[in-house]
Structure formats: structure tokens, C-alpha cells
Amino acid sequence: MNLAGKKILLGVSGGIAVYKSCELLRLLQKKGAEVRVCMTDAATEFVAPLTFASLSKCPVYLKNGAVEARPFQHIDFPRWADLYLVVPATANVIGKFACGIADDPVSLCFMSCTCPRVIAPAMNVAMYNSPAVKRNLEILRGFENTTVLESPAGELACGEVGQGRLMEPAEIAKYLETRDEKPALSLSKGRETKGEKVQCEPPAISVAVDIPPTQDASLPGFGKKVLLTAGRTEEAIDPVRYISNRSSGKTAVALASVFYANGFEVEVVAGPMEAEFPKGVRVTKIRSARDMHDAVLERMKNASVLVHCAAVADYRPKVAATEKIKDSRSQLILELEPNPNILRDSVAQKRDDQVIVGFALETDHFEEHAAEKLAKSGADALLLNAPVATDSGFGRDCVRFALVETGKPVPQLAMGEKVDLAETILNFCLERLNG
Template sequence: MSDSKLKKVLVGVGGGIAAYKVCEVVSTLFKAGMEVRVILTNSAQKFVAPLTFATLSRHRAYTDELFWRSSNPRPLHIELGEWADVFVIAPLTANTLAKLACGIADNLLTNTVLASKCPILLAPAMNTEMWEQHTVRDNWEKLLTDSRYHSMGTASGLLACDRIGAGRMAEPAEIVSHVYSLLHTAGERDLFGKQVLVSGGGTREYLDPVRYIGNPSTGKMGLALAQAALHRGAKVTLVHAPVTWELPLGIEAIPVVTSEEMQQAIMLYLQIADVIIMSAAVADVKPRQYSKHKLPKYRLPDSLALEPVTDIIAEIARRKQPRQKLVGFAAQTGDIVTPALEKLQRKSLDAIIANPIDQPDSGFGCDTNKAVFLDRSGQKIEIPPCSKLKMAHHIFDFL
């Protein structure tokens, strides 16, 4: 993120095999221009050496030995606690979880938690049986009643103990994205209790089982919107066309292919949504006839008969309640504002995001974007080039 310079992220590493994944977290944050400091528990040092984290963060790593022998004028845990903008604990072990839930401070990591005020992101990792123990679940639920703590949850899959089940630590990219969000919001959950419905990706309208009418949308903007809403406390449903990226933890994902399938899925969740953001690139037309078998080349028509598909966002606008906000996207070339304003009025949207697809580092497939936010009250706010996650947060800020 271009505005991440001078942001300070403190990473606490617990004693679990997933500690090796935290190397990627630290490296990514440093490359993004952030200052990173790392605390290792004694158990963590048995999995990854302090020198590894010192090299990746370009700063010495902190251990209990340094804590107890520190000759600093001020206590080390106080300095680190006051220094951090965001505190990440990964992997969060059952042992450290129990200490945090009970307010125990018997090492540098737990002392620093109690000496800090910044948001704390928790990425637990442990064996399935351990994760599902009543005492562990009680500690987890107790800890999350404190608004300082933000949860990554755990994934399911093959664990280091060869068990297949819950308990895997979130992937480094997910942890990094959540850190970006916390740096933007300072941990505020302004969407808590809200239901956010997002569409993303490009629909496909098939001529036969192989050929289709489509577009280059990758769904990255929809993913960013879903992540931003989740990180701000919302319950999120993402209806997405075919994508290549893995879906993050905590988001209810509904995969679809065609515009008709997307319409059906969205209408199923429409009534419970407080905010609906239509970032999907939905087809405007589809082949009039569909062949169940692949057409040989010689049977392809010289001209393809087309028919319009249902205008999903217009249908939503007709059905939406006064309490709901409906936001659309307008991907344009050339003048992006005039057609977006026309679409805003014609489809009775509350707001629209106009973004160029004919400029470098913007539009389909890019990790970055730029846009103009327009709403019915007359606001016109330019969003400068930034990551799509940052843009998603700007959109929720404006809403």
C-alpha cells in the first residue's frame, strides 16, 4: 500500500510449526514500507531462529532473554507496546491464548500485550482436538469480547500432525490484508451488525460447453470489498463469478457462472442485506441458443444471435428497501464521470464508483485502481491510485 510508510507493526510469534509462515508476513510488511518489530516466545525459537526474523525485518528480534536482561532506561515491553500501530500474534497457541484470556503476563509477548493499546490481530493455529476443546473455545470467546482483539479464525485442511480438520493458521496474504485494514481503520468496527452483500468477477454466457461471451474481470475488486467489510465487522456474502484466487476466511462465498445464476443468488440474500455493492462485470447479452454439445468449427454461425440478460442492478433497485444502500460500478474508457452519473440516475442507485479501464494500473486484473465516487447527494470524490483494498475502505468511508 502506497501510504503504508512509517506504519509500525509489531509481530508476536508463538511456538507452533506455523511460525515458518510468519516469515512471509514479516517480509511482505517490510517490503510494503512498514517498520516491523518481532517478539518470539521461547517456544517459537525452536521453530524459527531470531536471526531469521531480524534479517527479514532489518531489526533485531526480541526474546525473553533480552527482556529480562535489558538495560534500557524504560522497560522493553512498555516501549514496544507504545510503539506499535498494530500488533499481530501468529501463530496464537493454546498456551498464549489461555494467558491472554486470563491476563497473565509471564513473558515479553504477554507483558507487551498488557502494555499496549493498539488493535491486536490474532491468528490461531493448533491441532484440531486442541482447537475444539471446551476450555480453548471458552478462552477464545472470552478474548474476543474485548474489542481490541480481531480474529483471523482458522482454516481446515491437512495439519502438521497429519490430522485433517480445523486449526490451520490463516495464510500470510490474508494476515497481511487484515493488517492493512487495521492500519486504515485503527481497529474500528463501524460495520458491526451490518450485512453486506457484494458481487464480483465476470459472468460467462455460454454458446456451447467450451465457448462463451465474457470479459477480463478477475473479481479482485469484489474480493477487496468483501475483505474490507469483514475487517470492519460486517457479516459478508460474496456472490462471485469464476475466480482463480482463494477465498478468505470468514466470508460466505456463493460461486456462480452465468448472469442468471448471479441474479438468483443475489435475490436470495437481498432482503437481509444492509449494503449491496455490485462490482461484478455482468454480461449484457447472451447467445440466443445454447448447444449442449461442443459445436464443430464448421457449424459455428457467421453471425451470433444474441438476447439481453436481466439487468440485475436495476431489478435490485426496484426491490430495495429505504434502509438499504445500493452501490454500483461503472467501468469506462475516456470520460468516466458523465456515463456514470447517467447510470446513477437511470438505475436509482445510492452511489456509483466510476473507474477507468483504459489507463495503466487501473481496471480489470490489476492489483491497484483509481476511481471517482459519486452519490445522489451530489458528492464527487476522486480516489487516487491505490490498492483495491484501500479503495474498498475509501468507499465504505464515504458511505
């Protein structure tokens, strides 16, 4: 959707992220959109309506506003709009939207608008994961012309870590720009169509289907969980460019399949990748190294085994531009800063009954580098692998690898299929788990 000339109604409800909707308003205006605002009473406690009125250059629709002068704001505001955007959407208004309650400007506009509606939830992780919010979001996803944006995981304003952050304003704007134009709701027929489930670009976090693991108690992994990282990470330079690598995710898929077949419950934190996981594997999608870091640390408590298979970017741009960097034909210098070390930080939280395996991709001095990395990381073992040969490594089924264990000499690299690599790791982990 080209935002130039678009009329956007911004519904603001009362969460800590209200200040970010001021930033979003400015961004939308910069892209040429005209923005008007309606607010719940709770929202006005976080940011004064005067701020939104000043930025939008239009009176804000409030519950206790000048009703006599403008009695039909609950109809006029949404009818004016090409798009209704609720940012942030609290658990409370989400519940109202889902249940048909319309007793404040934001929920009234939701009910009476006929244009497409986009909702960006933001709340504490426990609220986000509560059965009521999950159910209400699912109901909204089923509404015609209604889009629920993902809430990324990460550090929340309350200090806790988990899913429930507001999608960044730049990403919301980018999503709006890339979404297809949707027709307005049909008022006359009240058609039932399936709601749109957004795969926003870049996606924040989305949790895939949760299928119970095998119930076969004779399998060696029965009752145990493995947490895998998979794929590559992408580190934003600007809204359309990033730093990444060539990992395809095939090794992680081999690992997931082998562990699952041996009775383990398999959970994966996956960056972008081409290979697909088998059914029964629980996948949480992330994009950046920092998101992967947070997602892994949050999930590792219940895992018996952690295998860090993802190709994580060691560095990220110090500043990610919110607008596309223009071509000025002059030299561009990107300043990079280190990403958190996921392997090291997970080892720091490791319990004695957990096994952690890292990955080391080397292109030279294999044994030396792997031994050094293993010692530094404190992991139980490192899977040393080499991508240099033309018939092995990234995107291929074969790989040269060796499992380097603490206190043992580094074995020679040997060519094998990725499934062999996965079985080598599985056998090592089972040996360790069984004492």
C-alpha cells in the same frame, strides 16, 4: 491502513506456522512498514530468533534475552508499535490473552499494548474446535481494539483436514491494508466497546449461527440432514482480482428453504453470493473451489442428501500473484489448471444410504451433455438447467430445468420457478431415501 511508515510489532508463538511469519514480516517491510518481533520460547524452537532479528534488523524480545540492558521491553516494544500482530497465535497464547496471563513476551506485550491488536490463530482442527479455544476466541472478539482473523479450512500441517490453518501472509497483509485506522486504546477511561469481528477479504471460512432444525417428527425430512453447496467460487489471480461466474445463489436458497420446511437439518457450504439464507440454515462461507471441495468432503459423512448446486470454477490460475499485477500494457497470459471435481470426489466417498444430486448447466446439446455428465459422475441424478433465456437463469426467479435420473431417458427442459426446481429435487431425494 496504509502500511508505509507504520510500526508493527509481530508477536510469534510456537506453532508449526511460525515460518510463515517470516514471510509476513518481509511482506510488511516491502509495503513500507517497520517491524519488530517478540517471541515465546516455544516459537524459538520452530524458527531461531536470529532469523527474525536478521530480517527485522532489530534484536528480538525474548523471555531470556538481555534483560539487564533493556529491562522494560515488555512496555517499550508495545508502546513503540502502531499495531500489534500475533502470527501465528497458538491455542496457548490465545488462552493467556483471554484470561489475563502475561508470563512470556507475546502475552506480556498483548497485555501492555495500547495500540490495535490483530490475532491470527493457527492450530490443529480438533484444537481449534475445542470448547476452550472457541470460548477464548469469543472473549478476545469482545476486547476493545482486538481483531481475531479467520482461520481457513484446508489441509493442515499435521496432515488432517479442517479449520485451523493460518491465514496466508498475503491475505493478512491485504486485510491490514484495507482495514480502517483504529484509534489507540484509551488508557485513562477503560471504555467498553464491542470488539471487531473481521470479515476479511477474501474471507476464508466462517461458520454462521447454528440453530437446531425443526423438531416436528411428522415431517418427511425429520432426523435427516442435507448438505448443499451454493453460490459461485472465486479463483484468485492476484490479491484484488479473480475468475468467477454470475451465479446469484437463488437456487440454493430455494433448496435450503424447501428442505428446511420439510424437516431436514440444512447445512450449506457457500461461496460468494447475493441471495441470503433463511434462519435455521447453517452456513459455512468459503471462496475458492478448493476450499469448497475440502469443506464438503469433511462434512458429507453425516448427511443423508448432498445437492451440488454451486457454480464451481472448473479452472483456476496456476499461480496467484501475491502482489497486484501491474499494468504494463503488454499481453498477459494466464495459465489455468483444473480444480478438483467436488461432485466426483463426493460420489467416491458416498455410502449406499446417501443420495447425491449434481447440477449441470448447459448452453447447448442439453440432453447429450447431461447424460454424459451423469454417467461420468456416478451421481444419483443431475439437475440439468439452462441460463440462456433472458427471463430465466442467473439471478432470476425462473429457470429452465429437468431432473435427469440414472437409467431413465432425459426429460424435456421445462420452465419453472426455482422453488419448483427445489421441490423436484426434494421429492426425488425423499423417494430414494424411502427406498
